[in-house]
Amino acid sequence: MRLRLQAIMFFAVLLLQGSVLAKEDYPQRIISLGPAITEELYLLGAGDRLVGCTVYCQRPDEAKKKEKIGTVMEVNLEKIVALRPDVVLMTPLTNSRAKEKLKNLGIKVIEFPAAKDFSGICSSFLELGRILGKEKEAGEIVKIAGNKVDSLTLKLRGLSKPRVFIQVGAKPLVTVTEDSFANDFIEFSGGVNIAKGIRYARYSREKVLEANPEVILIVTMGINGEKEKEVWQSYKALKAARDNRIYILDSYRLCSPTPVSFIETLETIAGLLHPQNEPRSSELRPPPPTRCKALHRVGGGGNFEIPYNKLKKEDGV
Amino acid sequence: MNKKLVNRVFWVLMLGGILLCVVIFSLAVGPAGIPVKKIIPILLEGKGTVEYNILFDIRLPRIILGFAIGGGLSLAGIILQGMFRNPLVEPYTLGISGGAALGVSLNIIFGLYKIGVLTLPFFGFLGAAAVIMLVYFLNMRKGVVKLQGLLLNGVMISFISSSLIMLIMSLSRSEDLHGIVFWIMGSLEEPDWAIIKITVFVTLTLLVVSYLFCLDLNAFSLGEEEALHLGVPIERTKRLLFIIASLLTGFSVSVAGMIGFVGLVVPHFVRMFVGSDHRISLIAAFLAGGAFLIFCDTLARTIIAPLELPVGVITGILGGSLFVYALTKREVK
Numbered sequence: 001m002r003l004r005l006q007a008i009m010f011f012a013v014l015l016l017q018g019s020v021l022a023k024e025d026y027p028q029r030i031i032s033l034g035p036a037i038t039e040e041l042y043l044l045g046a047g048d049r050l051v052g053c054t055v056y057c058q059r060p061d062e063a064k065k066k067e068k069i070g071t072v073m074e075v076n077l078e079k080i081v082a083l084r085p086d087v088v089l090m091t092p093l094t095n096s097r098a099k100e101k102l103k104n105l106g107i108k109v110i111e112f113p114a115a116k117d118f119s120g121i122c123s124s125f126l127e128l129g130r131i132l133g134k135e136k137e138a139g140e141i142v143k144i145a146g147n148k149v150d151s152l153t154l155k156l157r158g159l160s161k162p163r164v165f166i167q168v169g170a171k172p173l174v175t176v177t178e179d180s181f182a183n184d185f186i187e188f189s190g191g192v193n194i195a196k197g198i199r200y201a202r203y204s205r206e207k208v209l210e211a212n213p214e215v216i217l218i219v220t221m222g223i224n225g226e227k228e229k230e231v232w233q234s235y236k237a238l239k240a241a242r243d244n245r246i247y248i249l250d251s252y253r254l255c256s257p258t259p260v261s262f263i264e265t266l267e268t269i270a271g272l273l274h275p276q277n278e279p280r281s282s283e284l285r286p287p288p289p290t291r292c293k294a295l296h297r298v299g300g301g302g303n304f305e306i307p308y309n310k311l312k313k314e315d316g317v
Numbered sequence: 318m319n320k321k322l323v324n325r326v327f328w329v330l331m332l333g334g335i336l337l338c339v340v341i342f343s344l345a346v347g348p349a350g351i352p353v354k355k356i357i358p359i360l361l362e363g364k365g366t367v368e369y370n371i372l373f374d375i376r377l378p379r380i381i382l383g384f385a386i387g388g389g390l391s392l393a394g395i396i397l398q399g400m401f402r403n404p405l406v407e408p409y410t411l412g413i414s415g416g417a418a419l420g421v422s423l424n425i426i427f428g429l430y431k432i433g434v435l436t437l438p439f440f441g442f443l444g445a446a447a448v449i450m451l452v453y454f455l456n457m458r459k460g461v462v463k464l465q466g467l468l469l470n471g472v473m474i475s476f477i478s479s480s481l482i483m484l485i486m487s488l489s490r491s492e493d494l495h496g497i498v499f500w501i502m503g504s505l506e507e508p509d510w511a512i513i514k515i516t517v518f519v520t521l522t523l524l525v526v527s528y529l530f531c532l533d534l535n536a537f538s539l540g541e542e543e544a545l546h547l548g549v550p551i552e553r554t555k556r557l558l559f560i561i562a563s564l565l566t567g568f569s570v571s572v573a574g575m576i577g578f579v580g581l582v583v584p585h586f587v588r589m590f591v592g593s594d595h596r597i598s599l600i601a602a603f604l605a606g607g608a609f610l611i612f613c614d615t616l617a618r619t620i621i622a623p624l625e626l627p628v629g630v631i632t633g634i635l636g637g638s639l640f641v642y643a644l645t646k647r648e649v650k
Binding site (some may be wrong): 001053068069070071074075076077078079081092093095096097098100101104105114170172200201202 | 345374375376430434437487488490491492495496499504506507508509618622623624625
């Protein structure tokens with residue numbers, strides 16, 4: 001009995017030490033190798049800790065003034081080392097050799113996995129909050145985002161689901177698979193992705209015509225959106241062309257998602273898919289906290305449960 | 318006789334000197350902005366400082382690797398051009414680079430590089446070795462090495478590999494696609510010192526080994542039959558030279574990706590200035606190739622800093638234009 005008590009005390013002290021150390025060890029000089037990460041840093045109020053970012057980190061405006069260390073995929077190691085970062089945050093897109101080299105040079109590197117869906121975006125965000133020591137702020141933002149998703153889904157419940165084709169590439173024609181968070185854009189805004197269930201993101205125009213979607217969303221990722229729109233318009237049999245429901249979306253907003261920008265884009269898309277029922281979440285009551293997928297799916301640590309618990313208490317459930 | 322020896326030594330020393338200057342230039346130049354005068358004090362005393370880190374761990378490995386790979390590719394180029402007596406032949410014509418690129422693409426698409434970054438050059442070398450053996454066995458029948466066949470087979474295998482790589486790229490996810498494309502574009506960035514040391518060791522060893530054949534290569538320039546009459550064991554020589562050139566290329570491509578034009582342009586330049594005597598042109602090509610690649614890499618990483626151009630872009634533009642210029646000047650004379 002005594003031994004067990006001692007063991008428990010030992011581990012308690014160890015854990016306590018761990019958490020005390022961690023508090024003082026939050027990184028102060030951060031380099032971000034992804035536009036989404038840069039934006040998230042500013043959302044969490046840690047923008048002043050950013051010492052370097054990529055040339056594509058254009059939002060918010062303050063990020064444009066930071067030192068540039070390369071693109072998302074190819075980074076300048078000399079610049080990074082010269083900036084003496086405490087941690088370098090990267091995406092899977094960064095060259096793996098550069099990542100190895102940074103580790104060999106003794107620089108702490110943290111890689112965020114590619115977000116596969118909205119909960120992935122949220123869990124990465126919470127992880128970033130944990131790394132920076134801003135769990136509270138991260139939790140609140142994720143909670144608000146989750147609420148908005150829930151209220152939007154509630155609002156759109158019962159409406160007919162338009163069939164949607166979302167195009168992210170022109171030559172070749174590329175759409176989004178279930179593997180991508182962009183699929184959630186369609187599902188959460190009450191639509192059906194005609195390309196659901198395919199394995200490779202390459203698609204054929206014939207299949208699109210066969211599926212005859214009601215809405216086509218063109219994401220201008222280096223492709224000429226207007227040109228593509230004309231091509232689709234020229235197919236008279238296409239429902240989307242007849243009803244003139246082919247929309248061009250700015251890829252910059254769409255492709256590097258943070259919980260906040262995800263919601264903004266989601267509301268835009270929902271507005272496009274259901275024009276007669278323009279959803280404005282500020283008008284709605286907060287929904288019963290049951291189906292907030294983001295928080296449910298967040299992986300197993302103690303910290304991540306906190307926002308969900310807060311949610312429950314505040315809504316008086 | 319003496320005059321020739323003096324001439325040769327002069328050229329080797331001159332190229333060695335150029336190499337040294339290029340190395341110093343490359344060490345001094347970079348986005349971190351370290352002034353030239355401070356380099357020696359930093360190297361001697363500044364261990365542990367950030368500048369020392371930058372010089373030693375970032376710039377120096379690239380310079381050393383540039384020397385080994387530039388030298389290796391140029392050496393392979395001059396050996397092959399001497400063997401085939403064809404000025405358009407270069408190390409990549411034999412299809413070895415295609416095989417290496419295919420090996421690396423397969424590695425990336427199956428995610429094997431996540432086990433360890435070392436698997437990338439390993440798979441590159443496996444691909445290169447597979448092509449080398451294929452080409453070798455397709456052409457070394459009945460003890461006779463058909464040079465024409467070697468070249469044609471190499472080119473065809475190159476095309477087949479490119480098509481397979483394009484197939485892999487079309488089916489891959491965007492992260493893998495970027496990885497493959499950037500690897501193929503070639504880069505002297507290598508995190509592992511062990512690989513750099515191995516590459517240097519192998520290329521220098523193969524340089525020494527190739528010197529055993531310098532006289533044979535001289536004889537080859539007259540033609541195969543003439544070489545045979547001069548007593549050169551042509552079949553054996555062709556086989557060994559092929560293996561030397563292939564190993565040089567295979568190692569270079571596995572470690573650094575496809576850096577083009579070095580193996581094509583540098584041998585031509587060297588022959589223009591130093592002559593066709595392989596006793597001197599082999600080492601001249603090695604030194605010149607090393608200096609050229611280090612210089613191009615320095616430009617690639619500083620022109621639009623902090624963005625980095627692929628080094629193959631600079632070698633192509635610089636090498637190609639210089640060559641065209643030199644050729645036209647010569648013709649006018």
